[in-house]
Amino acid sequence: MSDVPSATVVQDGKLGGDVPKRDGGGGKPREPYKRKLSNYLLDKRLQLRYILLVTVLSGVISGSLGYLIYQQRHAASESIERDLAALTQDDKSLKDFQDQVAAGMAAEDRALIYKMVGVGVGLVIILSFYLVLMTHKVAGPLYKISMYFDRMKEGRLGNVTALRRGDMLQDFFGNFREMHEAVRTRLQSDVITMESAAVALRAKATADGRQGLVDALDALDKHITARKKQLL
Amino acid sequence: MAGAKPQYKRSWKNLLLNKRYQLRFTLFMVGVSAVLMTGLGVWVMKEANEATTVAMARVRGEACPKIPEVIEVPGTTDEPAVPMNIEDAPPAAPEAPAEPPTDEKAAPVKDEKAAPAKDDKARDKAPAADEAAEDKPAEPKEAKPELSKVDPKHVAANNGQADLLAVKALWCTDAECKPETAAPLLIKVKKCDDYVKDKLANAEAVDALRKTSIPVVKCEGGGEPYSVADAEPERHATVQLEETSMTITPTLPTDFADRIVAHHTCEMRQAGSINALEQGRLRILWVLIGTGLLLMLGLALYGIKMTHKVAGPLFKVSLYFAKMRDGRLDKVYNLRKGDQLVDFYEHFKSAHAGVVTMEKDDLARIKATIEAADAAGLGDHASIAELRTLLARKEKSLE
Numbered sequence: 001m002s003d004v005p006s007a008t009v010v011q012d013g014k015l016g017g018d019v020p021k022r023d024g025g026g027g028k029p030r031e032p033y034k035r036k037l038s039n040y041l042l043d044k045r046l047q048l049r050y051i052l053l054v055t056v057l058s059g060v061i062s063g064s065l066g067y068l069i070y071q072q073r074h075a076a077s078e079s080i081e082r083d084l085a086a087l088t089q090d091d092k093s094l095k096d097f098q099d100q101v102a103a104g105m106a107a108e109d110r111a112l113i114y115k116m117v118g119v120g121v122g123l124v125i126i127l128s129f130y131l132v133l134m135t136h137k138v139a140g141p142l143y144k145i146s147m148y149f150d151r152m153k154e155g156r157l158g159n160v161t162a163l164r165r166g167d168m169l170q171d172f173f174g175n176f177r178e179m180h181e182a183v184r185t186r187l188q189s190d191v192i193t194m195e196s197a198a199v200a201l202r203a204k205a206t207a208d209g210r211q212g213l214v215d216a217l218d219a220l221d222k223h224i225t226a227r228k229k230q231l232l
Numbered sequence: 233m234a235g236a237k238p239q240y241k242r243s244w245k246n247l248l249l250n251k252r253y254q255l256r257f258t259l260f261m262v263g264v265s266a267v268l269m270t271g272l273g274v275w276v277m278k279e280a281n282e283a284t285t286v287a288m289a290r291v292r293g294e295a296c297p298k299i300p301e302v303i304e305v306p307g308t309t310d311e312p313a314v315p316m317n318i319e320d321a322p323p324a325a326p327e328a329p330a331e332p333p334t335d336e337k338a339a340p341v342k343d344e345k346a347a348p349a350k351d352d353k354a355r356d357k358a359p360a361a362d363e364a365a366e367d368k369p370a371e372p373k374e375a376k377p378e379l380s381k382v383d384p385k386h387v388a389a390n391n392g393q394a395d396l397l398a399v400k401a402l403w404c405t406d407a408e409c410k411p412e413t414a415a416p417l418l419i420k421v422k423k424c425d426d427y428v429k430d431k432l433a434n435a436e437a438v439d440a441l442r443k444t445s446i447p448v449v450k451c452e453g454g455g456e457p458y459s460v461a462d463a464e465p466e467r468h469a470t471v472q473l474e475e476t477s478m479t480i481t482p483t484l485p486t487d488f489a490d491r492i493v494a495h496h497t498c499e500m501r502q503a504g505s506i507n508a509l510e511q512g513r514l515r516i517l518w519v520l521i522g523t524g525l526l527l528m529l530g531l532a533l534y535g536i537k538m539t540h541k542v543a544g545p546l547f548k549v550s551l552y553f554a555k556m557r558d559g560r561l562d563k564v565y566n567l568r569k570g571d572q573l574v575d576f577y578e579h580f581k582s583a584h585a586g587v588v589t590m591e592k593d594d595l596a597r598i599k600a601t602i603e604a605a606d607a608a609g610l611g612d613h614a615s616i617a618e619l620r621t622l623l624a625r626k627e628k629s630l631e
Contacts, residue, residue: 043573043575043576045572045575046542046572046573049572050257050538053261053538054260054261054264057261057264057265057531058264058265058268061265061268061269061272061527062268062272065268065269065272065273065275065276065520066272068276068279068280068516069272069275069276069279072276072279072280072282072283073279073282073283075283075287076279076282076283076286076287079283079286079287079290080286082290083290083293123268127264134257134260138253138542142573142576145576145579146575146576146579148583149579149580149582149583150579150582150583151583152582152583152584152586152587153579153582153583153585153586154586155586155589155590168252168253168256169250169253169546171250171252172250172546172549172550175550175553175554176553178553178557179553179554179556179557182556182557182558182559183556183557183587186559187590187594190594190622190626193618193619193622194594194597194598194601194619194622196615196618197601197615197616197618197619198601198615200613200614200615201601201605201610201613201615201616204610204613205608205610208608210608210610212604212607212608213601213604213605213607213608213610215604216600216601216603216604216605217601217604219597219600219601220597220598220600220601223593223594223597227590227594230590
């Protein structure tokens with residue numbers, strides 16, 4: 001167990017397995033990380049699906065009720081215009097006044113439409129941004145776990161760092177972390193078992209001059225070294 | 233293993249696999265919709281209330297035909313006025329001269345406005361009538377007043393107005409008032425109390441009130457009501473009428489009944505329209521509430537189902553995590569059709585495969601070492617025994 005290196009905090013509270021290695025000497029310096037809006041859309045399918053659903057739903061509700069509002073307002077305006085026309089039909093001098101009132105009410109109705117469209121578009125934009133952030137809190141942990149999965153695929157079982165504060169799926173991530181640690185610990189324990197067996201057998205095989213076993217132990221040592229690297 | 237495996241039952245509880253995630257997203261969706269529905273619904277109702285108020289005002293503003301006031305004897309018609317004064321000679325006598333029944337005596341009840349008009353007409357017609365009288369003798373048929381075609385019931389009702397006219401004449405000449413049968417009489421005049429007290433001391437004025445069943449007299453602008461019952465005791469006068477001297481000629485407009493019917497029909501139509509508008513307003517309210525509630529319910533169910541398609545794969549992966557933690561690397565099955573996080577699941581599958589590969593590599597290397605040790609005659613070595621145990625565990629984990 002003592003031969004397996006323990007995880008070391010190397011930078012910004014992150015563990016060695018998570019910190020990308022710097023280019024060795026001659027490479028170009030790494031560009032500072034810039035947070036982009038596209039980074040918030042980590043799982044487009046998952047996030048856009050929910051965003052579109054809520055946005056379209058809000059749009060439909062706002063559109064339907066907005067149309068009802070306009071309809072009611074327009075009905076009231078039309079009624080007032082008709083009454084005014086009936087009242088002023090005998091007096092030609094009041095025609096200008098009637099036209100003025102009608103134009104004023106039509107302008108108010110139009111302003112109402114613009115106001116509602118503006119509020120609706122603003123609502124959709126704000127809602128979309130908020131939903132991107134909200135879904136990012138689910139997509140972020142999934143993305144992080146996916147990266148760990150990719151490492152596991154390559155046989156690399158480094159340390160797993162915690163999620164950011166505010167991220168969702170903490171329970172799921174906890175399960176993953178537990179599994180990852182269990183697999184890593186087991187493999188480390190296997191390495192120790194294999195290593196101690198190899199050390200014990202090598203002394204015997206070398207003393208007895210058994211070349212076949214020595215070759216097998218050499219291969220086992222190689223395997224153990226590679227595995228140790230993977231478990232860093 | 234003799235017992236049958238219990239059949240899996242899908243229940244609603246199983247849809248909520250990850251309560252925190254699923255409820256958060258569902259509640260957000262429902263919350264946004266609820267806020268929008270409530271906010272815009274209130275706005276809709278505000279506009280609907282305004283539109284209804286405008287429409288109601290419009291309905292109320294439509295002028296209905298007025299109920300013809302019986303106290304106004306029509307001065308524009310050529311029909312003779314009702315001779316209410318029983319002392320007047322009946323104009324229906326065939327012997328009577330062919331005098332037009334527009335004489336002031338013939339219509340003592342007509343109002344002041346009608347009187348001059350009638351006088352003018354009478355003056356205009358008088359020369360013609362005189363000329364006609366000079367030219368040819370009066371024909372009894374023409375002089376005879378026409379019988380009214382009005383329903384006698386209406387005539388009776390009309391006659392009932394005479395009492396009101398009397399009240400008007402006695403009470404409302406020096407003061408402003410509008411007498412109505414069986415309703416308090418409201419007086420508007422300076423020094424109203426003195427005026428009312430004076431009048432109540434007048435037996436004739438009190439009698440007029442009693443005949444019209446007016447219970448109290450009030451001064452406009454407040455003040456103490458004066459009870460007619462407490463006024464001067466009723467005087468009982470015996471009046472004898474000679475039946476032969478009573479001739480009542482009804483002069484109600486011929487369309488009196490039609491106008492009343494038209495008035496009430498119009499009022500009922502207006503009331504119906506107003507009621508319909510109010511019902512329409514309420515309908516909008518109930519439709520909004522109903523739609524909102526249905527939307528919330530539908531969204532809640534849909535939200536849980538939708539998020540289940542994410543929570544389901546996560547739940548499945550969690551089960552595999554538990555197995556891997558316990559050292560069991562079983563076969564990984566595919567997701568159900570329609571589930572989300574397919575890419576994520578593929579990543580997990582490859583990770584699982586990576587761990588399996590590592591185990592297999594270990595297995596192969598351990599096997600080779602054991603075989604070499606066996607060949608070297610060191611199969612009984614304690615380290616080889618440890619390796620055999622490790623090999624068995626790894627083989628079991630891959631089963």
